[in-house]
Amino acid sequence: MNRGIAFVFIFIAVASILMFTSTDVITLFANQHAFISISGTGNQISCTGCHHHIADELNHSAIHDDLNCEACHRFTGTGITFASGDGTGSTPGNESHAAYTPRCLDCHGGRGVWVVNKTGSSVHAPPAPAFNETGYGSNVSAHKPLVKQALDYNLSVGENEACLACHTNYSIKFGFRRPGYFNFTWNKGSGDSGSFTLSNIGYGPTNSTTVSKSESGAKHEFKAINQIKCEDCHSDIWHAANHSESNGHGSTRASHVCWKWYKSGSGGGGGHGGDDPMHNVTCVYSEYGISNCPNDCYDNITEYCMLSCHKPRINPSATIPPVFLETAHAAYRLSCYHCHNNTAYSNAFWSIPRGQYDTPEFEHSGGHDTIDDEALSEPLFLQAETCISCKRSGDRWGDGTYKAYTEPNNTMLYEGSPI
Ligand code: HEC
Numbered sequence: 001m002n003r004g005i006a007f008v009f010i011f012i013a014v015a016s017i018l019m020f021t022s023t024d025v026i027t028l029f030a031n032q033h034a035f036i037s038i039s040g041t042g043n044q045i046s047c048t049g050c051h052h053h054i055a056d057e058l059n060h061s062a063i064h065d066d067l068n069c070e071a072c073h074r075f076t077g078t079g080i081t082f083a084s085g086d087g088t089g090s091t092p093g094n095e096s097h098a099a100y101t102p103r104c105l106d107c108h109g110g111r112g113v114w115v116v117n118k119t120g121s122s123v124h125a126p127p128a129p130a131f132n133e134t135g136y137g138s139n140v141s142a143h144k145p146l147v148k149q150a151l152d153y154n155l156s157v158g159e160n161e162a163c164l165a166c167h168t169n170y171s172i173k174f175g176f177r178r179p180g181y182f183n184f185t186w187n188k189g190s191g192d193s194g195s196f197t198l199s200n201i202g203y204g205p206t207n208s209t210t211v212s213k214s215e216s217g218a219k220h221e222f223k224a225i226n227q228i229k230c231e232d233c234h235s236d237i238w239h240a241a242n243h244s245e246s247n248g249h250g251s252t253r254a255s256h257v258c259w260k261w262y263k264s265g266s267g268g269g270g271g272h273g274g275d276d277p278m279h280n281v282t283c284v285y286s287e288y289g290i291s292n293c294p295n296d297c298y299d300n301i302t303e304y305c306m307l308s309c310h311k312p313r314i315n316p317s318a319t320i321p322p323v324f325l326e327t328a329h330a331a332y333r334l335s336c337y338h339c340h341n342n343t344a345y346s347n348a349f350w351s352i353p354r355g356q357y358d359t360p361e362f363e364h365s366g367g368h369d370t371i372d373d374e375a376l377s378e379p380l381f382l383q384a385e386t387c388i389s390c391k392r393s394g395d396r397w398g399d400g401t402y403k404a405y406t407e408p409n410n411t412m413l414y415e416g417s418p419i
Pocket residue numbers: 023025028031032043045046047048049050051069070073074098099100101
C-alpha cells in the first residue's frame with residue numbers, strides 16, 4: 001500500500017448528506033381496506049397499489065426494471081423468513097413481516113446472487129468490484145471511505161447511501177474539507193540529476209467546499225453505469241482542472257492536473273515542450289468540440305477523469321504499476337508519481353486521444369529520487385501539487401517556494417507571485 005494514502009483521510013471527509021427523497025405513499029388509502037386472498041404461491045399483495053410512484057421510478061430505470069418489488073424486498077438470500085400465506089395455514093415472518101429493506105450488498109456482495117426476474121428467468125446480480133471484498137477492498141479504491149462512512153448515516157440501511165448516491169437519481173449534498181492551501185520549498189541540486197529536496201511543508205486552515213448532486217431524488221430510478229458522472233459530485237475538481245488559458249510561463253493555470261509544460265530551451269517543440277492529449281481538458285469533446293483535439297477525443301468529462309488518470313486502460317503486456325493490480329470500484333486513488341515515477345512503466349497506458357498505448361514521460365531514474373521520497377510521504381494532494389508547481393512555473397522549473405490553493409481554487413504562487 002502506498003505510504004501517502006492513509007493521510008488523505010485527514011484532509012477529505014464527507015461532512016454531510018442533507019437532501020434525500022421522500023417516499024410516495026400518496027394512494028395509501030386506495031387499497032387499505034381491501035381483503036386479498038394470499039393462499040396462492042408467492043405474494044398476492046400488490047405492492048404497487050400503495051407504492052405506485054416507486055413502480056413508476058423503477059419503470060424509468062436503466063437497471064433492475066426487469067425485477068419486481070418482491071425480488072428485492074422479499075429476497076430470501078439473507079436467511080430472513082417472510083410472512084407467507086402459501087397453501088393452507090400461514091408462516092409468520094421472522095425479523096420482518098411482509099417486506100424488508102435490502103442492502104445493495106445483500107445481492108452484490110460476495111460472488112453475487114441469482115434472482116428470478118419478472119419473466120421467470122434467473123438473472124445474476126454481479127458482485128460490486130472491491131466493495132464485495134472483506135473490508136470493502138483496498139485503500140486505493142477511491143470511494144471506500146464513502147462506503148464506510150455510509151454505515152454511520154441513518155438515512156438508509158448499511159452502506160446504501162453510498163451506492164444510491166452514484167447509481168440512482170438520489171439527491172445528495174457533500175461537504176469536502178481540505179487545507180485551504182499548501183506551501184512548500186523545492187531545492188534542486190546541480191542540474192537535472194541533482195539531489196532535489198522538499199522542505200518547509202505547511203498546510204493552511206481547513207476549507208470547506210459544498211457540492212450538491214441535485215437530481216429527481218428518486219431512489220428507485222437506477223442509472224445505466226455510463227450515466228454516472230464524476231463531475232456531479234466533483235464539480236470543484238473539474239473547475240480546478242479546466243483552465244486551459246495560458247499562465248504566461250508556457251503552461252496553463254490549471255491545477256489538480258496539468259498537461260502542458262514548456263521546459264526552458266525546448267520552446268513549443270521537442271523535449272518536454274508538449275501539449276500532450278493524455279491529460280488535456282481541451283480534448284474533452286462535450287466541452288470543447290472536436291477542433292481542439294489532436295486525434296480522437298474523450299467523449300465527456302467522466303471519460304476524461306477515468307481514462308486520463310483514475311481508471312486508465314492498461315496494456316496487459318506492460319509492467320503494470322502496483323497500484324493498478326488492486327481492485328477498485330469506479331476510480332483509483334493515486335497521484336502523478338504512481339505513473340510518472342518509474343521507467344519500467346513503459347507503454348502502459350491507453351490514451352484515447354492518441355489511440356495507442358503511451359509511455360508516461362519524464363520518469364526520473366535517479367535525478368528526482370530524493371524529492372520523490374519526501375513527496376511520497378506526504379498526502380496525495382501535496383504529491384500532485386509538487387509536480388504541478390514545477391510544470392506550471394515553466395522554464396524556472398523547480399527551485400523555490402510555492403503556495404498552492406486547493407480545489408476549487410486555481411491560484412498558485414511562486415515566491416509570493418501568481419503563476
Ligand atoms: C396497504 C398499502 C401498502 C401495501 C399493499 C404495501 N405497502 Fe409498503 N408501506 C405502506 C406504508 C403506509 C408504509 C410506511 C411508509 C412510510 O413510513 O413512509 C410502507 C412502508 C414500506 C417500506 C419501508 C419500510 C421501512 O422500514 O421504512 C417498504 C420497504 C415497503 N413498504 C415495501 C412494500 C412491499 C415490497 C410491498 C408488497 C409486498 C408493500 N410494501 C405493500 C403501505 C403499503
